[in-house]
Amino acid sequence: xxxxxxxxxxxxxxxxxxxxxxxxxxxxxxxxxxxxxxxxxxxxxxxxxxxxxxxxxxxxxxxxxxxxxxxxxxxxxxxxxxxxxxxxxxxxxxxxxxxxxxxxxxxxxxxxxxxxxxxxxxxxxxxxxxxxxxxxxxxxxxxxxxxxxxxxxxxxxxxxxxxxxxxxxxxxxxxxxxxxxxxxxxxxxxxxxxxxxxxxxxxx
Amino acid sequence: xxxxxxxxxxxxxxxxxxxxxxxxxxxxxxxxxxxxxxxxxxxxxxxxxxxxxxxxxxxxxxxxxxxxxxxxxxxxxxxxxxxxxxxxxxxxxxxxxxxxxxxxxxxxxxxxxxxxxxxxxxxxxxxxxxxxxxxxxxxxxxxxxxxxxxxxxxxxxxxxxxxxxxxxxxxxxxxxxxxxxxxxxxxxxxxxxxxxxxxxxxxxxxxxxxxxxxxxxxxxxxxxxxxxxxxxxxxxxxxxxxxxxxxxxxxxxxxxxxxxxxxxxxxxxxxxxxxxxxxxxxxxxxxxxxxxxxxxxxxxxxxxxxxxxxxxxxxxxxxxxxxxxxxxxxxxxxxxxxxxxxxxxxxxxxxxxxxxxxxxxxxxxxxxxxxxxxxxxxxxxxxxxxxxxxxxxxxxxxxxxxxxxxxxxxxxxxxxxxxxxxxxx
Numbered sequence: 001x002x003x004x005x006x007x008x009x010x011x012x013x014x015x016x017x018x019x020x021x022x023x024x025x026x027x028x029x030x031x032x033x034x035x036x037x038x039x040x041x042x043x044x045x046x047x048x049x050x051x052x053x054x055x056x057x058x059x060x061x062x063x064x065x066x067x068x069x070x071x072x073x074x075x076x077x078x079x080x081x082x083x084x085x086x087x088x089x090x091x092x093x094x095x096x097x098x099x100x101x102x103x104x105x106x107x108x109x110x111x112x113x114x115x116x117x118x119x120x121x122x123x124x125x126x127x128x129x130x131x132x133x134x135x136x137x138x139x140x141x142x143x144x145x146x147x148x149x150x151x152x153x154x155x156x157x158x159x160x161x162x163x164x165x166x167x168x169x170x171x172x173x174x175x176x177x178x179x180x181x182x183x184x185x186x187x188x189x190x191x192x193x194x195x196x197x198x199x200x201x202x203x204x
Numbered sequence: 205x206x207x208x209x210x211x212x213x214x215x216x217x218x219x220x221x222x223x224x225x226x227x228x229x230x231x232x233x234x235x236x237x238x239x240x241x242x243x244x245x246x247x248x249x250x251x252x253x254x255x256x257x258x259x260x261x262x263x264x265x266x267x268x269x270x271x272x273x274x275x276x277x278x279x280x281x282x283x284x285x286x287x288x289x290x291x292x293x294x295x296x297x298x299x300x301x302x303x304x305x306x307x308x309x310x311x312x313x314x315x316x317x318x319x320x321x322x323x324x325x326x327x328x329x330x331x332x333x334x335x336x337x338x339x340x341x342x343x344x345x346x347x348x349x350x351x352x353x354x355x356x357x358x359x360x361x362x363x364x365x366x367x368x369x370x371x372x373x374x375x376x377x378x379x380x381x382x383x384x385x386x387x388x389x390x391x392x393x394x395x396x397x398x399x400x401x402x403x404x405x406x407x408x409x410x411x412x413x414x415x416x417x418x419x420x421x422x423x424x425x426x427x428x429x430x431x432x433x434x435x436x437x438x439x440x441x442x443x444x445x446x447x448x449x450x451x452x453x454x455x456x457x458x459x460x461x462x463x464x465x466x467x468x469x470x471x472x473x474x475x476x477x478x479x480x481x482x483x484x485x486x487x488x489x490x491x492x493x494x495x496x497x498x499x500x501x502x503x504x505x506x507x508x509x510x511x512x513x514x515x516x517x518x519x520x521x522x523x524x525x526x527x528x529x530x531x532x533x534x535x536x537x538x539x540x541x542x543x544x545x546x547x548x549x550x551x552x553x554x555x556x557x558x559x560x561x562x563x564x565x566x567x568x569x570x571x572x573x574x575x576x577x578x579x580x581x582x583x584x585x586x587x588x589x590x591x592x593x594x595x596x597x598x599x600x601x602x603x604x605x606x607x608x609x610x611x612x613x614x615x616x617x618x619x620x621x622x623x624x625x626x627x628x629x
Contacts, residue, residue: 059213060213061209061210061213063206063210064209064210064213064214067210067214068213068214068217071214071217071218072217072221074221075217075220075221075224075225078225079221079224079225079228082225082228082229083228083232085232085236085239086231086232086239087235089236089239
């Protein structure tokens, strides 16, 4: 795929980026608090690892990059986990093991290898922020849908008139896939329009 | 060289991040520890007054390390006891289990320093949902607030007798631990409460007591819902007595020490018998009719008054040829009211048994794997009190009904022994 500097999200459709991050999106989008917590963790991990990797990528030899980047990402995820456990223990309980699995997240590693490794700090930071915000927004949208329809709650507070109408399957794994698929389809539609226009311009 | 460079880079990264984590842990470690302690004590704080706190030394008893505790007489139902850090009282975690529970209920109780319940909650309920006393009576749990160890103003929930009784007993046991170890002042039971608590001991056949009509010196009248008799709290002079009258009209009087004082308080017994006679259903005729059907040719059917206070509501002797038999009509409680008839010969062996429910609730019993009622009843014949086994009464998947039949059988044997030992009135 041609690498361009104008696309801050994955060169290709953002929905493809969602596929890479489907694991933690699914795990954290059952509750809006968990979604925002995971979004903040992803943003922080992306940002910090991008800064360090873009600063060090010229020093680290090619054959050592993979283990080095993994160590850096894991280190930052661990530090973020410690801070979240101290200040947001409820969110950490909700996220469970999925917070730790950010260390091996394809999204963060993709960002490290394809962006931070080849670009300067400014571009890397911008990409990290945009990617992090993108995921946070997607997780929040999925969480609102799943929490309201699946649990009849919002921010953990019950919605009285919806208690008899909640669809519990939406709050579960099936619902997670369903909602994510719908969100991906919407993103595809929106970004598909943008890419068609770009391709037409490039062809002319 | 390459390998060395790689290893060096990785080592530097590891050292840097290790150092960062160590430094961050100095800040986050105490906060996380405090959060964890808060999570552990959150259920306890919810039953304690505002401003309560529990520290690391709060746990003064744990069932897992009972040997390390100085507390004595702690029943198995108590899981742990915590002392509040500011002297506001204690929190106790305990379990309650009835005969028909699938798993114990887990309860947390907050007891203030003055020995009264300040909070109570059920952390885990595993009984049948339809028997949940919280839905049958939403005011039941709040009725415990402010009670001392006597639980004088706490009753049982109708329709959830077994689970609410188990719950009340567990709370009582938990509070008694604190009182027995001088951690709170024990509540003082009134004479009325002491006498009422005697009823299950002196009249074990009385189930599901409900308030009945009072008169004269009768302060409180209770009727057993299975119609096995009445219990009255009667005052005479300055003192109050418990008078129990069985379905056959026989009365016994007890004082607050649990002693039988019938002979010394005949006026109390007379008043109780008169009140009971006006309200008690008599079952002699029903028994006589049933005995005639069960034993064709039975003659000289004579009612017997017994001084037993179990589930037997009528007894009679009859002749069949030269042999003498004794018939007993028992009203025990299973899944619903059971009417069990037992015939015992003069040697103490069962000669016949039947239950009204086998006839009128045939579909109910046939549901249990197609129960062979004839074979079931025949299984009792020939058994004596010594040879009879609980297994004889078992009806597959009908535990409560089986237990009711067992109770009726044992009470019939006890009533027979009473006749043989001169308990006939």
